[in-house]
Amino acid sequence: MDFGCVFFGNVNxxxxxxxxxxxxxxxxxxxxxxxxxSDVYASLALxxxxxxxxxxxxxxxxxxxxxxxxxxxxxxxxxxGSRE
Numbered sequence: 840m841d842f843g844c845v846f847f848g849n850v851n852x853x854x855x856x857x858x859x860x861x862x863x864x865x866x867x868x869x870x871x872x873x874x875x876x877s878d879v880y881a882s883l884a885l886x887x888x889x890x891x892x893x894x895x896x897x898x899x900x901x902x903x904x905x906x907x908x909x910x911x912x913x914x915x916x917x918x919x920g921s922r923e
Contacts, residue, residue: 841865841866842863842864842865842866843864843865843866843867843868844859844864844866844867844868845867845868845869845870846867846868846869846870847869847870847872847875847876848869848870848871848872848876848877848879848882848883849876849877849882850877850878850881850882850885851877852869852882852885852886853882853885853886853888853889853890854889856886856889856890857886857889857890860890860891860892865892867886867890869882869883869886879909880909880910883909
């Protein structure tokens with residue numbers, strides 16, 4: 840069985856996502872708010888670097904092109920390529 844958790848996306852959230860992974864969570868969702876948080880794609884990149892298998896998904900409110908570019912950047916930077 841898979842369990843996930845939701846985090847308010849910011850660049851300092853990766854330690855909490857890594858801790859959730861060590862505690863058995865398999866997914867982490869980061870909320871994206873352009874007005875209230877850091878860039879969610881930077882947060883996802885830090886989560887990708889600091890976790891082994893936790894999949895991070897964006898609750899996106901941005902335009903499709905920006906979302907696609909950000910996801911490709913994060914996916915391409917993860918060890919082993921994209922983790923879709």
